[in-house]
Amino acid sequence: MIYEIRKFTDSTYFTNALKVTIAAVIPVLLFSFLDNFEIGFTIALGAFFTYPSDIPSNLKHKINGILFTSFLVAGVNLLVNIVHPYSWVFYPFLALLIFLLSMISVYGQRATMVSFSALLAVSLAFAHLHTGWEMLQYSGLILVGGLFYLLISLIFHYIRPHRYIELQIAECIKLTAKYLKLRGDLWTINADKKAIIEKQLHLQVELNTIRQNIREVLISSHTTSGSSNQNRKMLIVFISLTEILELALSTSFDHDKLHQKFDDHPKVLLTYQSLAYNLAASLKQLSKSIQNKTKYISKHTLLSDLNALQLAITDYESDLGKNSASEGVFMLTTMLQYAEKQVEKIKIVERAFTLAINSLDFKGKDKDLEKFLTPQYYPLSTLIQNLSFSSTIFRHSLRLTITILIGFIIGNILPFHNVYWILLTILVIMRPGYGLTKQRSFHRIFGTILGGLIAFGVLSLVHNSIAISVLSIICMLLGFSFTQTNYKISATFVTMYIVFIYGILAPNITDVIQYRILDTIVGATLAFLANHFLWPSWEFLNIPIYLEKSIKANQNYLKEISIFYNKKGSVSTSYRLARKNAFIEIGNLMASFQRMVQEPKSKQKQLPQVYKLAILNHSLLSSSASLGTYIQSHKTTSASDAFNVVVDTVIKNLDNAIALLKENDLDLKENLAKEDLAMRFSELKNIRAKELKEGIPIDEEAFQLKMQEAQLVIEQLIWLTNLSENIVKTTKELIAT
Template identity: 40%
Template sequence: MGSTNFTKSVLTVIAVVTPLAIGISTGYAEIGVAICFGAFWCNPSDVHGSLKHKVYGILFSAALVMVVSFIGGYLHFSPWLSLVILGVVSFAISMISSYGFRASLISFSGLLALVISFAHTPDQLKIYEYSLLVGLGGMWYLALSLLWFKINPKGQTEEILYETIGRTGKLMKKRGKLISELSNRKKLLKSLFLMQSELTEQHDTLREILILSRKNSGRSVYNGKRVLVLAQLIEMLETAGANPVNYTKMDKQFQAHPEFTALFQNLIFEMAEQLQMIAAIGNKPKKIPKHNHLKDRFDDLALKIQELGKVKDAKSYEAFIMFQNFLEYQEKQFDKIKRIKWLLSDHDVASEEFIDKEILKRFLISQDYSPRILLRNLSFRSTIFRHSLRMSITLMIGFVLGNLFAFQNAYWILLTIILIMRPNYGLTKTRSKDRTVGTIIGGLIATVIVFLVQDVYVYATLALISFVIALSMLQKNYKLSAIYVTLSIVFIYGILQPDVMTVIQYRILDTLLGAALSYLGFLFLWPSWSFQEIRKDVAKSVAANSTYLKEISDFYVHKGTVPTSYRLARKSAFLETSNLSSAFQRMTQEPHSKQKNLNKIYELVELNHNFLSALASLSIYIQHHTTTEASERFNDITSKINENLSSVLKMLSAVSKNSEKMNLDEVISFQKQLPKFQSEQVNLSSNDTHEFKRNHQEEQLIWEQLRWLYSLSANMMKLTSTL
């Protein structure tokens, strides 16, 4: 109930109902309807993000719907002219999506305005007056949105922040399960990839809100503390993926010492639980959980690992080194949790602890709004171009069928098409199914209520409640939202006309036809399949990982302070790997005939994730430990790994693969020559001082990660050469 989605839906109902009620009560119903439409159409662009971007989004929506309403005012003069205008204007509006996510929502507002133009033509107002009033409706919604922001300026930030903390806890819990669930690991990894992708998107949204928010005297400390919390959460994502060795070696050690499996799992689960508790309580500093119990778990585990280290046996010593490294990764997570608790409490934070705003801005992904973006997308190679063309033609077909068979509300077919059709197959198919099922269920519920109740005041109340729930559930549960949309529409028509059963019948029929057209339109009108683009996504991820490896290598060689370029490379690596996971997820939702090389693509996705995991392990270790001087051998190996990655990129870019295939024997030969950490060669009878063990920890972790990275890069080469 307290979510921003719910408050936004209540705000929308107020923005829609108020001018309508005033207009009807004063005898200026058409003015009320025009303002009501303008407010409703600007609602989609009011999404999470900075206040500046939100205001610009609503303003652009208001301008667009005003222009579209003016054009739409002339649609009723000639059906054939209307058909042409519908096709051309819908294509132009859909192309706005070239400018990113917020632009796609502005585009959606324009399409809504265009479709409703077929349903409503002003009788008393001139067309230009009507369109100006629609624009005024957009301004009215913006005013309400800004007023609510003044009343509750922290609401959006708090919701996304605590949601991100909770999701980080879920990610950690899933990571903990990977320690023991060997048979289920593939399934766990798939869901983990998806979760990492969602978390990376949340980091970007939160980063935008916090960095671009105007810092006035009342909110600077608040924003600064939240920025520091975000920094901890981003580092926790990196640490969560880190392993001291690859899973195969890890499994062997846990099988040899099974008592440590439960100890480590319980430790990770406890940390995950603490994060989820912080997320559940929200902004209530006094209820933040204590970490005494968690500290006891760490102490017990550290003691058992130290006891293992006293065993004068090579295999036990190797396990000790690995467990000690793994424990230190978890200690880093614990430190971050403690810091998050401290930042979210009432403690004062010194201003010098805030991260420089100008440096932070470099981590934002800025959207290019130049005309060349639009021109670049005017090609069949562009997914947006094909989607826009597909949308316009499907709408034209829907318009012709609606008029040809004299549907009661033909515009409902068009409305269903713009609500369902999306640039990718998986989402279009899911929305088609959810919209159809939701409409049928909503229709059945409405039928029962209409038979039992014949009261317009009850209908009005139920219509308002259904409308609020429908809008608040739109992003989280589309099927449930479709049920409530149907209920609200049926109840509104129940107030306006007595024959409600006919309305329900046509509502279901129009939805079925619109859903079918959307699905078939995607299948037969220049479909965009993921296998056509996945190669580019893999290449971007490999390139980002390569850059991150170079930054890690430079830092290990030169030591000192972690540079901004290092953090930017890390962000890019996680972002591109996240994008690759999303692209693969879309591919799995497509028809089997379009899932070309699916198993090999999945292997590449998994290899990329494992590569990033190994990089994260190196990164965290060298940042938080005093390391020895980098050897020539280290430089040689990192150079060879980068050579392998360069070869992968060449093959992915369709450069001749023959020369790369010829180098595979050399790659395998070099891999065999790589030194291993040999526990048998360690002189355990010597004085095992802290420095003695620390050097072995560094040796084991660095060489294990380098061997793993080289092996992964070699496997990428082999796999890519077969694609």
């Protein structure tokens, strides 16, 4: 229990909530003491409006983002107050303002949060409308609140400048450990492979998000501010974690075949599974150590586990005899080499947190790092290109604008207490996707009702204004802390906080609770209906785009692997970028599938085919990574013409799948006859056999490595070809239904 509380209070979400709570509470307390509560409350609103834009990034981007948001929220508040008295121009102005602020989201995550902050300011502007000099004074105080929040955020940054990235790295280590644990689960007899692969795909979505956060902070700080020891250490860890995940994905064993082959020798596989679990356990332990800020002492002797596996392989070879055991030894040796590489990578991560950093570990790893970041520029052309119904953000902006206008009109026509609560509910709940909007609608209503009831009960028993003030601050802190992780709990605490504030300021608390619940229900209902009927963004419409991107990313990755196999040398930046994009796009595809599952059954079109294509793309990435990892870590022979022909065939199959998704044409012709492809595989095998026959090396180890290359390359090429053919086949099924 203590560990969980400590973990929660040390989390980024709690820290951000603490920043905005401090930035809001200090002005209120200070100006209340000076008998100017309204001024303090307005400054607190400015901090509240600005805080969403404070997302993880390097210091320069943080300052620029918060400054821009501070001026924007003050500016839109002033504009709303200026135009509001002129009803003939106010509604067109409000519609245009909401639409343009919503469209800012086309520029990425930071822009999305800036957009949200500005829309919050528009919604809450109707709570305090002013005229004359008061307009400027009120907007000026909101600006002061935003600047004060920036000051608090910078203080937190300088107190613990590296804590955010440490926690993100710790979370990335934990998720990577989970992935390795799932790899170990595959060695269980009669394991549910489908369920395990699905869990791996879900993990890939989480890993994509957290790795992007780490890149934005680590790499941008490295390229703009130089490389400190701490920054270098974290970069080494991050790059090693990426390599650990690639190794785990790349080593795709045929578990059924291995179980059949070693049924009479279960010790070998059990020893390997134990090692696989200990790889995961070591990373999990390291993650906890970073989170708790305790000294890391490894509990797992990975080198002893490797020795145990080596002995098990030796015993297996002794039991069967050298000739009979040769194929099995090749398979087991591949598994051992994979484990050795993982142990090596894990030891680098462990050393980063236990010893002084070794500059040799970092040598060459910072080459072209800035290319792995999303560019930070905002051309007008991006906005113009998205001004069409083909853009999800355009449809969402239009939908949000209409819904807020309807909510505003309903709130003014009918006797609602606070129209801005309706607008705020619509803004907070509405998301581009139907599933998330539906979920947040229910969570918001549930949290509002529960929070209202709890707050009413507390106010019935507690009548001390100081005690209620303390409770409101605690509820504010907890409400903001849970916003990203559990919206139901967040809505409960935020409602309690608002009711407590009104409990201090106004005696009619029952009316406040009733109106808040009513306004929340109206806003949530409007948001839900709008997402269902106003140009809905059903996920099945976006699936072909995500599929095409995933297939294209896999294709580019395979091309880079082929180039590397032909040319040898060092791994190029284009290779690493292709690998990164392949990982990202498979995660994006799975995230799209997850959103699709949340939608109505009638809109879950071709769900089985979409899921099958996600699995096939994941398997294709695994097979490609297996080939790429092998040729990176072994001295390989020259690539033959047959190898290039087979790879070209796979690439052309993927071209076919992309063309099917783009052109919806079921009559695309095969690029290579089956007989020709079969002949090429025979040719590849014959080349390898001839190479071995003509010059079997005296060095037994070198001979085994060459045999291993022949076996692995041919197996992966066969697997890649089959997967690419299945992708084409399933894509045809998808567009035919």
